Amino acid sequence: MRIPILKLYDYLLVSIQWELDDATALGFQEDLLQKIHETSASGVVIDLTSIDFIDSFIAKVLGDVFSMSKLMGAKVVITGIQPAVAITLIELGVSLEGVMTALDLEKGLEKLQQELGD
Amino acid sequence: MEFQSCVKIINEWDIVAARQLGRNVAKELGFGTVDQARITTAISELARNIYLYAGRGSVCIEKEYVNGKSGMKIIASDEGPGIQDIRKVMEDGYTTSGGLGAGLPGVRRLMDEFDIDSFPSKGTKVTAIKWIR
Numbered sequence: 001m002r003i004p005i006l007k008l009y010d011y012l013l014v015s016i017q018w019e020l021d022d023a024t025a026l027g028f029q030e031d032l033l034q035k036i037h038e039t040s041a042s043g044v045v046i047d048l049t050s051i052d053f054i055d056s057f058i059a060k061v062l063g064d065v066f067s068m069s070k071l072m073g074a075k076v077v078i079t080g081i082q083p084a085v086a087i088t089l090i091e092l093g094v095s096l097e098g099v100m101t102a103l104d105l106e107k108g109l110e111k112l113q114q115e116l117g118d
Numbered sequence: 119m120e121f122q123s124c125v126k127i128i129n130e131w132d133i134v135a136a137r138q139l140g141r142n143v144a145k146e147l148g149f150g151t152v153d154q155a156r157i158t159t160a161i162s163e164l165a166r167n168i169y170l171y172a173g174r175g176s177v178c179i180e181k182e183y184v185n186g187k188s189g190m191k192i193i194a195s196d197e198g199p200g201i202q203d204i205r206k207v208m209e210d211g212y213t214t215s216g217g218l219g220a221g222l223p224g225v226r227r228l229m230d231e232f233d234i235d236s237f238p239s240k241g242t243k244v245t246a247i248k249w250i251r
Contacts, residue, residue, distance in 0.1 A: 092224035
């Protein structure tokens with residue numbers, strides 16, 4: 001199953017609604033980079049409000065998506081990380097250092113606007 | 119032992135099946151959302167290790183009742199190549215697969231009890247328990 005990527009002005013919006021298996025996560029990585037390329041989007045919000053756990057593999061994929069998008073010239077903000085997910089990730093030893101985050105979709109869009117200065 | 123449920127790990131979708139089983143049992147036992155996330159994540163790491171390093175194996179879930187405490191035990195076993203240096207794989211950031219190297223030391227931190235047995239060319243067995251608080 002593919003994760004839908006929506007375009008909103010200069011931004012791309014992604015809401016991950018179901019548990020990610022490895023293949024879906026890697027497929028998403030490619031789809032998103034392709035979509036950034038096609039639309040010349042300057043910012044991306046990935047919302048994880050519905051996700052109730054993240055393991056080291058998914059964390060690596062998300063961290064990589066952030067770095068790869070940056071390489072292409074687009075900023076990524078990850079939003080909506082649940083308390084249980086934050087606790088588990090830190091205990092696991094994954095801090096997603098350097099990845100831009102915000103509390104929710106709204107704050108994520110505000111952060112992108114500040115970062116991109118528009 | 120009154121309850122045991124196992125998932126065979128052969129392909130990457132079995133990782134999803136194993137963590138769904140774990141999450142369902144954790145919910146049923148009355149673990150809170152944070153512990154459910156810890157258990158699900160631990161199972162995911164262990165199942166992925168089996169898939170990546172041994173190719174096949176199994177993840178079993180047992181309900182544990184000891185001295186008035188109840189909890190959940192995860193047993194991840196395989197007959198893969200085994201681990202050459204257990205001390206090394208328990209170090210944060212050590213990886214031979216290009217991952218984050220968070221797996222085993224992370225699982226130890228997420229769970230309350232952790233035990234690993236590995237014999238080169240015979241396989242690996244990881245046992246971890248989470249108690250209900």
